[in-house]
Amino acid sequence: MTRTRARTLRATRRDVAEHAGMVEQSPIGRTPAQPGTQRPAPARTAPQNSLPVVLVVGTLLVAAFVGLIWFAQRSNGLAPDLSEVLWALSAACLIMLLALGFILARNVITLVVERRRAVPFARFRAKLVAALVGMTLIPSVLVLIVGSEVIRSSAERWFSAPIDDVLTSAHTIARGVYQDQQAALEARARRLAVRLAEVDLGVTDEADIRRLVEALEVPAGAGVVDVYRVGVDATGSPTASRIVEVPAPFLPPGYSRASADALAASRASGSAETGAVEPLDDGAELLRAAAVIRRTPDGPVVGVVVASSALSGDLTQHTRRIEGAYEAYEQLRVLARPVAAVYLSFFLMTTLMILIAATWLGLYIAKRIGRPVQLLADGAQRIGTGQLDHRIEPESSDEFGAMVEAFNTMAEELSASQRTLVRSRGDLEHKTREAERRRRYIETILERIATGVVSIDAAGRLSTVNAAAARVLDIDATVVGQPAATVFERPDLAPLGSMLREARRGVLARTVKEVSLARDGRECHLAVAATSLPGEHELDGVVMVFDDVTPLFRAQRVAAWRDVARRLAHEIKNPLTPIQLCAERLRRNLSGAPAQAKALVDECTATIIGEVEALKGLVDEFSHFARLPSPKAVPADLNALLSDTLAIYDGLFEDITLQRAFQTGLPLVRIDPDQIQRVVVNLVDNAVAALEGKTGLTGAVTAQGVIRIETQLDATNGVARVTVSDNGPGISDVDREKLFLPYFSTKGRGSGLGLAIVRRIVIEHGGSIEVTDNAPSGTRFTVELPCANELSGERTGAAAVAKGHA
């Protein structure tokens, strides 16, 4: 009934769970997903714990108990030899004792093992078993001890002194009667033997012997005299043959001569047996006494005389009854211990049966009580370890069954909650992973972008400094976590620090400024935007974003200069031709003037025309700078180009040496040879100008000028590097920054467009140019040009762009 109800309940729950979609996920992977809530198969009850077996064994125990009582009641009729009974009882007691010990030991060991293994409910079960067994064991043992003492003392009281005296006296009297009779008979027999020794039994006539006996001893009452002659048989053994039988006038019924013959034969053979007792039919007894007949005291036995006398039936019965009572008393004294042992064994066996039954029943009750609780404890432990699908099969419909049902309901709800929790956890993990992915994405972008990003938290500590910011601001990434005020108190970062302070003060939600910072002697222009991050109650922090707009700034300046140059060239070049024409006309028209005037005119017009030509050249330079054509790049041998270009300087300078250090195996480069030739000439001219007796910042005069032109292949970046260095006075840091700007010149003459054009040509070739100090003195220009092959070209382009921006 209970199991049917449980199955129905299980099926219903499974249906509900399946419909609710609650069985798709397993809790944290500990238990595989299973279709619905599953209960364990009902635990098989041990045979000794099943109710039918208990009833059968109980019935057998009761039957054995009743049989024991029945047997004990009939123990008085047991045979005097109680050995077998005692043996059987001892064996039964030992077996039951062993059974009891086994039951107790097994359960004790089980309980100890369960306690050591920390099996749930083991302690309570041990206490319960101990209480039940103790409640049975202690009273039973006490009753056994008291009962044993009672039996033992009762056995001692069986033998009291008065009864002992009475029975001993009666026994003495009865024995005296027999002994008196026996003694009288023996005396008669001896007297007859003496008289019969006077005759020769071998030859004397039977009638004579009879007369002699009758004359000597006339049997009185129920008495008989038998005379035997002793001879030797063929084997040499003595024999006794009856010669005469002198019976009493009336013989007792049941009289037989056999015992007399046996007694005579025994005496004839030398036996010391002198008497015998022969029972008669009416309860009487016939006493016999035998005496041997010797002719001389030391002579051989020639005959035997047996005298018999009957005791009356009444006397015999009384004496035998007395003897029987005495013997029974004595036998009881002898068997007192085994008899008491039998009673004790009965008692012990009964006690053991009660103990076994009570112990077993106690253990059974303990299991019946403990098993549901143990199942609940075990189930709670399993639930605790995450096995939320564990269910307990109800084994009864009582309060324990209701408790089990409540436990299963709780487990079901826990399982549902766990599944919900797992789903939520999965969603949360998914969102966390997504957020992490987005964070990494943003971090990657922050690290890759050229825009610098710096953020500070509400406490004013730096929380974000991306790579671009670290590079532009020349700070280390380890500053993250440090107070922003400390980091930005550096003089070159002071403008940024003030912007951060303003943003933190919340003066403006967003502040955009253009800030110039001195970086390695160069001016770095930043477009900075500082934005405060408002929180719920106060400012969460400030984020500052800035871009290095220095290249843009330079480009704008170059564009402005180019525009100025173009306008200047246009505005200046137009009036130059009329001026020149006018000057030439004046000189031509005044050619006939006096010599002095003519000389003045010629001088002035020559000056005008010369200056106009100079202005034209200057304007052409300006125009050329403004309208520099795009390079027509073709693969070319850079070393050959340099050799051809430098050939024009051969023999021009006495104090200047041009050193060539070209790397062999240089690949072709894609260049416009004319423009690159112009670049090289420009750089060499600058170097020559620097070495032609000019004084540098140090004031030292260059004694022997050396201009070194090198080529080198940078295979890694796919560029060919041209280096023009001199050992001149060098360039100051301030001048170096403005070196590539148009119209900047340190020579005091010229247009100041040479290096600007050089830089433009190199950049339009996809290359780069930079100027550094030469060691130990002088200036070093390095031009990088991309190689002709595709791969190198790509790499070189990328490198050039990067350096160009820098």
Added chain:
Amino acid sequence: MRQVLVCVAVWVVSVASPPVARAQRDVVVTTLTREDHVLVSLELRGAYTEEVRDTVASGLETTFSFDIELRQPVAFWLDRTVDRVSVSASVRYDGLIGRYRVTRVYGRVEQVQVVEEEAAVRQLLTTLERLPLFGTRDLETNGDYSVRVRVDRRPRTGWFRWPWDRAAALGRASFTFLP
């Protein structure tokens, strides 16, 4: 727990062993081969105790049963029983006439003796002299044999009997059969 079990085992062995050990030395067995029989003599020493004397005097029939086995030793195994004979000696005392009736039975032979002296009774009950109990026809020449005697007495008058204590005394004698 283990110590308790060991103590219990030692106690059981100490309690159960003495009767067996004592019984082993109480029966003196001697054998003699004559003609076609193995003659067995045995003497049960110390068996006629005061307890036995009281038992006999009470009129209870007191019996000493001798279970005599002729055995042949088998290497690494239990001895093989060649033959077995039971001998008993019983006594019953008639208190009225003061005589003992002693009955000795071995095989098909029964001897009845009536004696009046207790010493004779003790002798008849505890001593057997050269009883031709076993034939030599099935014995192997130069074979090793032993005669084992288990003695039981009835009635027993003790408080308790161990289930395995079937013999009151034990005896053993070995001999080599030489025809």
